[in-house]
Amino acid sequence: MPEHLTAAAAAVDAVADIITTATQHLAAASSEGGRISVEKLDQHQVVAYDLAHAASAVEGCRVMLDYAGHGELESMVARAFIADAIADVATRVIARDELWGVDLATLAPGRPFVAAHRSPGFLEELAEQLPRHGTGPIHLSDDFDLVRETFHRFAEEKVRPVAEHVHRTNADIPEDVIAGLAEIGGFGLSVPQEYGGFASGGEHDYLGMVVATEELSWGSLGVGGSLITRPEILTRAIVKGGTEEQKQRWLPRIASGELMVGVMVTEPDYGSDVAGIKTTATPTDDGSAYRINGVKTWATFAGRADVLMLLARTDPDRKAGHRGLSLFVVEKESAAGHSFAFTQDAGTQDGGGKIEGRAIDTIGYRGMHSYEVAFDDWLVPAANLVGEDGGLGKGFYLQMEGFENGRLQTAARAVGLMQAAFEAGLTYAQERKVGGAGDLVGKPVFDYQLSRAKLARMAALIQAGRQFSYNVARRMAKGEGALPAAMVKAYVCRAAEWVTREAMQLHGGMGYAEEFPVSRYFVDARVLSIFEGADETLCLRLIARRLAEQALEE
Numbered sequence: 442m443p444e445h446l447t448a449a450a451a452a453v454d455a456v457a458d459i460i461t462t463a464t465q466h467l468a469a470a471s472s473e474g475g476r477i478s479v480e481k482l483d484q485h486q487v488v489a490y491d492l493a494h495a496a497s498a499v500e501g502c503r504v505m506l507d508y509a510g511h512g513e514l515e516s517m518v519a520r521a522f523i524a525d526a527i528a529d530v531a532t533r534v535i536a537r538d539e540l541w542g543v544d545l546a547t548l549a550p551g552r553p554f555v556a557a558h559r560s561p562g563f564l565e566e567l568a569e570q571l572p573r574h575g576t577g578p579i580h581l582s583d584d585f586d587l588v589r590e591t592f593h594r595f596a597e598e599k600v601r602p603v604a605e606h607v608h609r610t611n612a613d614i615p616e617d618v619i620a621g622l623a624e625i626g627g628f629g630l631s632v633p634q635e636y637g638g639f640a641s642g643g644e645h646d647y648l649g650m651v652v653a654t655e656e657l658s659w660g661s662l663g664v665g666g667s668l669i670t671r672p673e674i675l676t677r678a679i680v681k682g683g684t685e686e687q688k689q690r691w692l693p694r695i696a697s698g699e700l701m702v703g704v705m706v707t708e709p710d711y712g713s714d715v716a717g718i719k720t721t722a723t724p725t726d727d728g729s730a731y732r733i734n735g736v737k738t739w740a741t742f743a744g745r746a747d748v749l750m751l752l753a754r755t756d757p758d759r760k761a762g763h764r765g766l767s768l769f770v771v772e773k774e775s776a777a778g779h780s781f782a783f784t785q786d787a788g789t790q791d792g793g794g795k796i797e798g799r800a801i802d803t804i805g806y807r808g809m810h811s812y813e814v815a816f817d818d819w820l821v822p823a824a825n826l827v828g829e830d831g832g833l834g835k836g837f838y839l840q841m842e843g844f845e846n847g848r849l850q851t852a853a854r855a856v857g858l859m860q861a862a863f864e865a866g867l868t869y870a871q872e873r874k875v876g877g878a879g880d881l882v883g884k885p886v887f888d889y890q891l892s893r894a895k896l897a898r899m900a901a902l903i904q905a906g907r908q909f910s911y912n913v914a915r916r917m918a919k920g921e922g923a924l925p926a927a928m929v930k931a932y933v934c935r936a937a938e939w940v941t942r943e944a945m946q947l948h949g950g951m952g953y954a955e956e957f958p959v960s961r962y963f964v965d966a967r968v969l970s971i972f973e974g975a976d977e978t979l980c981l982r983l984i985a986r987r988l989a990e991q992a993l994e995e
């Protein structure tokens with residue numbers, strides 16, 4: 442291994458040691474009777490949150506150490522990322538070392554590596570490569586290059602031309618985008634082959650979804666990037682817990698794009714704390730159906746959707762918590778626009794139900810619209826309970842199955858969005874000439890040291906996010922995914938805020954103008970750390986908690 446990579450690996454190991462020690466410290470402070478107590482863990486939220494991000498950064502560093510082996514450019518990209526990541530961890534620990542229970546001196550031997558690779562000179566050298574190589578080579582097999590090309594072309598030809606209009610007018614996603622995506626097989630990527638899709642049950646499925654989502658999000662987060670995420674969430678829940686008849690009934694129509702999907706978990710009073718949801722599903726007297734009552738919110742695409750994956754309480758005893766929840770596939774008519782209202786035939790014995798939705802106006806992520814939806818005695822056949830009677834009380838676990846993948850897809854969405862922002866920032870910086878002193882008078886923004894360092898760091902972060910997502914996709918295929926998926930989601934979505942911010946900043950005033958897509962990238966990026974598990978909740982309740990539990994077990 443070249444000397445600078447040995448130094449990089451040693452510096453990463455030192456950070457990993459800090460994480461291990463801090464996790465043991467946190468676990469000891471948060472345990473009760475040999476188990477992690479959430480109440481106790483909550484007394485250390487500030488440390489737990491930072492620890493979760495720091496541990497995620499270390500995972501990313503390890504992935505980039507492998508990536509570095511591909512060549513000199515890859516090594517430079519990796520080293521730039523690793524040096525920044527270590528510096529970030531250090532700032533989280535500084536003056537909180539006692540709370541972490543660590544000695545910051547552990548990081549001291551890595552200082553020369555970090556200094557060398559955060560130096561303006563090194564970053565400028567890396568920046569020299571950007572006009573030709575962008576964020577760096579991707580290194581996936583030819584198969585995936587084909588997937589990438591297909592979805593990239595679709596994003597370029599079908600998504601980008603309408604993205605601006607949809608955003609500025611808060612319009613619906615044009616039907617020909619949906620039809621076109623169906624035509625290239627987008628909706629079938631996660632559906633098993635025996636049910637009309639392309640998934641064959643291996644690494645290929647997970648990576649294929651990530652690559653496709655990344656490219657669609659490069660086109661637009663609102664118009665393209667999220668279209669295939671929802672079908673995947675429902676597909677995975679049905680594959681895991683549905684009856685054979687349910688699989689036959691829904692999966693082929695999801696794969697073909699005939700059924701658009703909405704996901705309804707969040708409620709006005711319960712977002713992060715899903716186990717508490719109040720929407721009820723009560724069986725009718727003859728047991729042939731369930732009546733749904735309650736309010737769901739933030740249900741993206743619920744208007745256009747033909748089916749809604751609904752998490753509802755089937756056990757009226759609220760003390761049952763998440764064990765009282767079941768998952769339903771609710772059929773409805775598809776509706777365009779920003780509101781809908783449907784009534785079931787009041788003439789029949791079991792009719793008279795209502796469903797009403799209104800889109801919540803948002804600063805970005807426009808096109809699919811996210812709705813608040815009220816159910817009033819809406820009748821759903823018992824055959825639509827995922828798993829039928831065997832699925833009673835399993836809804837929470839089934840939706841988690843879908844959401845683990847949703848998190849990986851959200852990281853892929855962040856990578857695609859960052860890539861778009863990076864390209865916009867780089868192009869603008871090369872074209873825009875600004876005043877300066879000496880040789881730099883009237884030179885492009887890109888020629889200045891600060892811009893170069895910025896773009897080099899952006900490129901490194903994007904490539905790290907991409908490689909980290911691929912790595913997690915492979916691990917998910919092996920069933921090792923829950924913790925890594927949460928880590929990659931939390932880390933890469935935060936990164937997208939900084940990258941889109943800097944891309945906007947490189948545009949100066951024009952970055953704030955709606956006519957430049959970079960302003961859209963900036964507002965779109967903000968949602969990534971909120972949905973599919975708010976950053977804080979994900980870090981505290983999932984990442985830090987699991988790490989602490991693992992530390993107790995060791």
Ligand SMILES: Cc1cc2nc3c(=O)[nH]c(=O)nc-3n(C[C@H](O)[C@H](O)[C@H](O)COP(=O)(O)OP(=O)(O)OC[C@H]3O[C@@H](n4cnc5c(N)ncnc54)[C@H](O)[C@@H]3O)c2cc1C
Nearest residue numbers: 704705706707711712713739740741811972973975977978
């Ligand atoms: C554009 C958009 C689209 C969405 N699409 C969907 C969808 O299709 N389907 C769906 O079901 N949901 C969807 N959501 C909902 C999303 O998943 C929730 O907004 C998210 O889970 C957070 O829940 P909340 O909004 O209730 O926030 P809250 O739970 O009220 O959280 C508020 C703040 O408190 C923090 N917080 C919460 N608990 C803790 C704690 N224990 N300790 C410390 N901090 C805490 C959170 O991190 C957050 O910062 C969408 C949201 C948005 C904005």
